[in-house]
Amino acid sequence: MKAVVGDAGPRRAGPGASDPATLEADGVSAWFGDHEVLERVSLTMPAHRVTALIGPSGCGKSTFLRILNRMHELVGSASLAGRVLLDGEDIYDRGRRITHARRQIGMVFQKPNPFPAMSIYDNVTAGLKLGGVKAGKEDKDWLVEECLTKAGLWKEVRDRLRQPGGALSGGQQQRLCIARSLAVRPRVLLMDEPCSALDPTSTRRIEETIHELSGEVTIVIVTHNMQQAARVSDQCAFFLAEQGTPGVIVEHGPTEVMFGSPQDGRTADYVNGRFG
Numbered sequence: 001m002k003a004v005v006g007d008a009g010p011r012r013a014g015p016g017a018s019d020p021a022t023l024e025a026d027g028v029s030a031w032f033g034d035h036e037v038l039e040r041v042s043l044t045m046p047a048h049r050v051t052a053l054i055g056p057s058g059c060g061k062s063t064f065l066r067i068l069n070r071m072h073e074l075v076g077s078a079s080l081a082g083r084v085l086l087d088g089e090d091i092y093d094r095g096r097r098i099t100h101a102r103r104q105i106g107m108v109f110q111k112p113n114p115f116p117a118m119s120i121y122d123n124v125t126a127g128l129k130l131g132g133v134k135a136g137k138e139d140k141d142w143l144v145e146e147c148l149t150k151a152g153l154w155k156e157v158r159d160r161l162r163q164p165g166g167a168l169s170g171g172q173q174q175r176l177c178i179a180r181s182l183a184v185r186p187r188v189l190l191m192d193e194p195c196s197a198l199d200p201t202s203t204r205r206i207e208e209t210i211h212e213l214s215g216e217v218t219i220v221i222v223t224h225n226m227q228q229a230a231r232v233s234d235q236c237a238f239f240l241a242e243q244g245t246p247g248v249i250v251e252h253g254p255t256e257v258m259f260g261s262p263q264d265g266r267t268a269d270y271v272n273g274r275f276g
């Protein structure tokens with residue numbers, strides 16, 4: 001049976017399938033072939049909160065993020081162990097479909113990737129078609145306005161919704177991608193260095209958007225920018241892969257503690273820019 005927009009949307013009062021969820025990694029290890037890149041990583045990413053994943057290049061942050069919505073398994077040589085729980089249910093349980101995880105756990109990538117020739121309007125609703133969700137014009141109009149508003153783009157594009165997504169600036173394109181992700185009502189939004197291709201003004205705008213969204217959807221963001229991690233996140237996890245060993249979480253905790261009084265000297269060195 002096909003779902004309709006109204007089934008999952010916040011138009012319905014009270015708790016529903018689209019409420020922010022807690023995501024929990026439990027003893028996650030990952031390999032590419034026989035190269036182990038993560039070892040027994042456990043982390044709770046609470047609902048309604050922004051979690052930043054920080055650490056030097058190559059320590060496994062993106063791999064970890066991709067495991068959180070079952071993208072890791074798309075790489076031929078990739079394998080993993082451990083569990084990923086979405087409000088207590090393992091997204092890797094046998095019999096649970098990959099689309100189930102994808103629909104609830106959205107992803108925004110480093111480089112904005114709207115469909116360039118498709119209109120702004122159709123970009124936002126593109127995920128509905130892919131997910132087999134049926135919606136009438138009125139519902140779609142409402143959804144497009146709602147998602148573009150949440151992504152902080154509505155005022156800039158409301159008069160040109162039929163123009164191609166590729167005609168927007170880089171920062172606007174990234175906010176369009178955020179709107180597209182939101183349109184399927186994810187419970188968690190994963191963001192892999194969403195500002196690394198953007199100028200400082202666009203970066204600020206995306207950070208505001210992250211802040212505004214944090215009440216609506218659980219956010220997990222990978223960033224190399226320590227100031228950004230400090231500005232946008234409620235908690236941080238510091239990943240490290242030392243001397244050819246797999247990546248582990250050295251320390252995690254509230255952002256102010258991670259930056260103000262970290263327990264581990266390596267965390268202090270990293271957040272203060274002494275390596276990485």
Ligand SMILES: Nc1ncnc2c1ncn2[C@@H]1O[C@H](COP(=O)(O)OP(=O)(O)OP(=O)(O)O)[C@@H](O)[C@H]1O
Nearest residue numbers: 032037055056057058059060061062063064075077
């Ligand atoms: N598709 C792949 N095939 C083989 N090895 C891979 C693949 N993707 C990542 N790796 C390896 O896994 C390890 C972790 O990479 P990953 O991209 O997760 O790190 P990262 O912390 O996100 O790095 P960066 O900050 O530079 O993006 C690295 O050693 C990398 O070379």
